[in-house]
Amino acid sequence: MNDSRAAHVSQRRSATAEDTRQQLARVLESALAARKQVLRRYTNQTIVAALAHAAERWLDADYEGRTRAVEELCEPLRIDPAMLQRGLDNIFSVITPASLERLIHEEASPPSGLERPHTLPSGTRARLSGPTIIYHALAGNVPGLSIPAIIVSLLARSIAIVRDSSRQPLLTGLFLETLAENAPALAAMVVPVAWPSSRTDLEALAVGAASRIEIYGSDRTIDDIHRRYPDRAIRGRGTRVSVGLVPAASDTDRWADGFAEDMCMYEGRGCLSPRVIYVVGAAARRDRLMKRLALALRRTAKLWPQRMQDLEDELLRRAFVDRAEVASATNEDDRIETGRDGSWCIHATSKCDMQNGSGMRCVTIVSAADERSVAESLEASRTPTAAVGLAMEPHQDGYHELDALMRSAGATLVCAPGRMQSPPLSWSPDGGRRLGDLLQWRAPNLS
Amino acid sequence: MQSKVESFIRTRGRDADFETLALEVFAHQYRSCRVYRSFCQRHGRGPENVEREAEIPALPAEAFKQDLGLSQPRPFVFRSSGTTRGTAERSGHCLSNLETYRLSAMTHFADMVLADRPGPMSVLIMGPSRGTHPDSSLGQMFTWCADEFGKDDASLAFDSRGKVDIHSALSWLQDAAAGAQPVLILAVSSALTTLFKALRAQNRPLRLPADSRIVDTGGGKGEVTVFSPHGMLKASWRYLHVPAYACLNQYGMTEMLSQFYDDALLTRVQGGLGKRVKLGPPWVRTTVVEPAALRPVEGRRRGILRHFDLANWDTVSCLQTLDVACRRGRGFDLYGRMPMADSRGCSQLMAGFDTRLPL
Numbered sequence: 072m073n074d075s076r077a078a079h080v081s082q083r084r085s086a087t088a089e090d091t092r093q094q095l096a097r098v099l100e101s102a103l104a105a106r107k108q109v110l111r112r113y114t115n116q117t118i119v120a121a122l123a124h125a126a127e128r129w130l131d132a133d134y135e136g137r138t139r140a141v142e143e144l145c146e147p148l149r150i151d152p153a154m155l156q157r158g159l160d161n162i163f164s165v166i167t168p169a170s171l172e173r174l175i176h177e178e179a180s181p182p183s184g185l186e187r188p189h190t191l192p193s194g195t196r197a198r199l200s201g202p203t204i205i206y207h208a209l210a211g212n213v214p215g216l217s218i219p220a221i222i223v224s225l226l227a228r229s230i231a232i233v234r235d236s237s238r239q240p241l242l243t244g245l246f247l248e249t250l251a252e253n254a255p256a257l258a259a260m261v262v263p264v265a266w267p268s269s270r271t272d273l274e275a276l277a278v279g280a281a282s283r284i285e286i287y288g289s290d291r292t293i294d295d296i297h298r299r300y301p302d303r304a305i306r307g308r309g310t311r312v313s314v315g316l317v318p319a320a321s322d323t324d325r326w327a328d329g330f331a332e333d334m335c336m337y338e339g340r341g342c343l344s345p346r347v348i349y350v351v352g353a354a355a356r357r358d359r360l361m362k363r364l365a366l367a368l369r370r371t372a373k374l375w376p377q378r379m380q381d382l383e384d385e386l387l388r389r390a391f392v393d394r395a396e397v398a399s400a401t402n403e404d405d406r407i408e409t410g411r412d413g414s415w416c417i418h419a420t421s422k423c424d425m426q427n428g429s430g431m432r433c434v435t436i437v438s439a440a441d442e443r444s445v446a447e448s449l450e451a452s453r454t455p456t457a458a459v460g461l462a463m464e465p466h467q468d469g470y471h472e473l474d475a476l477m478r479s480a481g482a483t484l485v486c487a488p489g490r491m492q493s494p495p496l497s498w499s500p501d502g503g504r505r506l507g508d509l510l511q512w513r514a515p516n517l518s
Numbered sequence: 519m520q521s522k523v524e525s526f527i528r529t530r531g532r533d534a535d536f537e538t539l540a541l542e543v544f545a546h547q548y549r550s551c552r553v554y555r556s557f558c559q560r561h562g563r564g565p566e567n568v569e570r571e572a573e574i575p576a577l578p579a580e581a582f583k584q585d586l587g588l589s590q591p592r593p594f595v596f597r598s599s600g601t602t603r604g605t606a607e608r609s610g611h612c613l614s615n616l617e618t619y620r621l622s623a624m625t626h627f628a629d630m631v632l633a634d635r636p637g638p639m640s641v642l643i644m645g646p647s648r649g650t651h652p653d654s655s656l657g658q659m660f661t662w663c664a665d666e667f668g669k670d671d672a673s674l675a676f677d678s679r680g681k682v683d684i685h686s687a688l689s690w691l692q693d694a695a696a697g698a699q700p701v702l703i704l705a706v707s708s709a710l711t712t713l714f715k716a717l718r719a720q721n722r723p724l725r726l727p728a729d730s731r732i733v734d735t736g737g738g739k740g741e742v743t744v745f746s747p748h749g750m751l752k753a754s755w756r757y758l759h760v761p762a763y764a765c766l767n768q769y770g771m772t773e774m775l776s777q778f779y780d781d782a783l784l785t786r787v788q789g790g791l792g793k794r795v796k797l798g799p800p801w802v803r804t805t806v807v808e809p810a811a812l813r814p815v816e817g818r819r820r821g822i823l824r825h826f827d828l829a830n831w832d833t834v835s836c837l838q839t840l841d842v843a844c845r846r847g848r849g850f851d852l853y854g855r856m857p858m859a860d861s862r863g864c865s866q867l868m869a870g871f872d873t874r875l876p877l
Binding site for chain 2: 380382385386388389390393394396397399400401407412413414
């Protein structure tokens with residue numbers, strides 16, 4: 072299987088379940104053959120080198136696959152090409168030989184267990200590997216969700232059936248073409264599939280074939296899937312929100328550009344865009360950050376001009392702006408700054424609900440008495456936290472304590488503003504171990 | 519101000535200029551409503567620099583969840599049901615008196631629902647009334663409709679907890695079907711759906727007298743899934759033998775004292791044909807605007823509704839809603855109201871809002 076495109080199971084609304092079943096069976100047969108080859112011949116180093124090489128190709132702005140992705144993905148995602156370029160850099164820059172090796176060393180114990188059978192303390196011979204087939208169903212709000220899913224599946228020697236959102240199916244296929252150039256067997260272990268979300272009969276085929284199911288989606292989507300397959304263990308990664316935190320010791324001016332970039336990336340549709348920024352200290356600090364952030368958003372609007380959005384997204388933003396407008400007209404302490412034609416909005420207030428956010432370049436800045444009260448807000452939130460953009464340098468006094476405080480409040484990523492959209496490869500939104508959670512000691516013939 | 523507006527309503531605007539009166543109303547509201555004044559000032563607008571109704575800032579309907587800071591005490595308060603977002607998020611509309619509301623509601627109801635002048639009819643209410651829901655503007659309006667256009671005391675098949683009394687509704691409808699006099703049904707859409715489901719379950723379609731009519735409004739009140747607008751028309755014919763042109767969906771909101779109706783009956787009376795649209799009264803000017811820039815949309819693109827309702831002279835007339843519609847003919851097609859998504863995170867798929875719900 073040299074051509075990864077041949078493995079693509081793409082079905083239209085009218086496809087019959089039988090057609091898909093046969094097609095999927097054929098592709099999985101090839102994938103299983105490729106997996107045998109990988110298990111026999113590929114070391115960790117071979118896989119790391121192949122993945123890192125493919126990722127490196129994608130960091131070249133002139134690379135054909137990347138150029139095509141930028142040409143074809145901006146329209147369905149409704150984002151500016153310059154923003155997508157930055158997004159692709161974020162996605163692929165974290166895939167390096169060093170980061171992949173670190174991931175293996177931190178989450179596979181011992182790493183050599185992935186390469187050959189070991190004798191366990193019980194005396195049995197076993198090899199460390201992921202499930203034979205993992206079904207990944209991905210959301211379409213941000214591009215590239217398939218890339219880390221593919222990477223960890225292949226490191227675990229698992230076949231990955233990847234169902235992207237119909238909004239952006241392109242990137243998976245293009246990346247697999249790159250991978251196939253140097254490591255066709257690895258590329259053949261990934262089976263991109265596509266069908267309308269209404270075709271639950273086709274979904275059932277993929278679920279039936281897989282030994283592990285990983286779903287990224289809204290909480291409602293995940294609940295629906297749980298209901299459809301009550302007997303299957305499903306790892307759901309649902310809705311999360313991110314926040315910013317400017318601690319008492321931090322300068323309010325320095326981090327505005329980073330927050331602006333994190334807010335605007337993918338128009339704030341992802342869980343890593345801050346919805347609320349807490350500023351510890353007097354209201355004047357909050358208002359100061361608001362002014363600086365407004366300037367930064369104006370600059371970002373020039374770098375990444377906003378495209379016409381879907382009506383649904385525009386309505387979410389309008390609802391946010393309306394609430395902020397009303398609050399600022401009603402409460403003397405509330406402030407609002409908006410971009411031209413309402414293209415972005417900052418609402419500064421003294422109290423806010425963690426749910427209060429729409430993405431779409433909108434954010435609430437709220438005063439906080441101290442860092443502990445911020446942690447309490449995160450803990451009390453109905454929606455779990457993804458990232459905290461911590462406005463501090465890691466070498467500053469108190470950084471590690473605040474990092475730990477935010478993680479104890481549920482944050483799964485703590486990083487500097489401006490870095491929230493490029494999480495490390497090991498990051499899992501739910502705080503799990505991205506690779507380690509897939510691995511088990513399995514009898515060599517079952518690996 | 520009140521007498522000028524009421525005069526405009528009585529004459530349907532024949533003797534006065536909408537623009538002139540709108541600017542007067544705006545100046546009055548700018549003076550008398552603190553929150554609206556503050557909102558206008560933020561947008562750099564006031565009576566001194568607004569020259570046309572289109573330039574008047576539209577206050578988000580959301581503002582009615584707060585104290586608007588009105589200058590005079592208001593003895594009458596209507597509250598939204600708050601069923602979709604919880605009771606803590608209910609809108610309140612405080613009024614000095616109910617005269618303009620009654621005049622506006624009854625005048626346009628007569629023009630749209632009784633355009634063929636059918637004379638007094640027996641009325642069945644399957645929705646709130648003044649007795650069951652004293653703070654519901656819809657309940658007040660249904661009661662006025664029954665008082666003003668009913669032949670005798672209206673029958674109520676809806677209790678104060680919002681439950682429809684199907685048994686008494688069916689009994690009333692059976693009696694009505696046995697007679698020859700047309701009847702008027704005023705209902706919330708969820709109650710009507712429940713009725714149709716009961717008739718379907720019993721396999722007992724009824725045949726109401728000719729010229730009977732149905733007005734439904736409000737989408738889902740409670741946990742009942744309502745039929746689509748088209749399903750409602752089909753069911754009305756199938757189970758009650760009321761033709762589509764006599765089934766009129768109303769669109770209104772607590773924050774606004776005037777309403778909109780399907781123009782199906784009016785069109786028929788006027789001898790026209792054409793697809794139904796929502797039509798407001800001459801004292802309301804409605805624009806479909808882009809959600810981002812709030813500029814009027816061009817052509818038949820979808821946008822959100824901005825209203826200027828002279829009948830709201832006592833509070834705020836120029837309202838920005840999140841109701842999705844597109845302009846068509848003399849009115850608009852209504853698609854739905856955006857559900858306020860709690861939050862959207864990492865992997866949230868773009869969920870479309872439900873366009874099937876009639877409002």
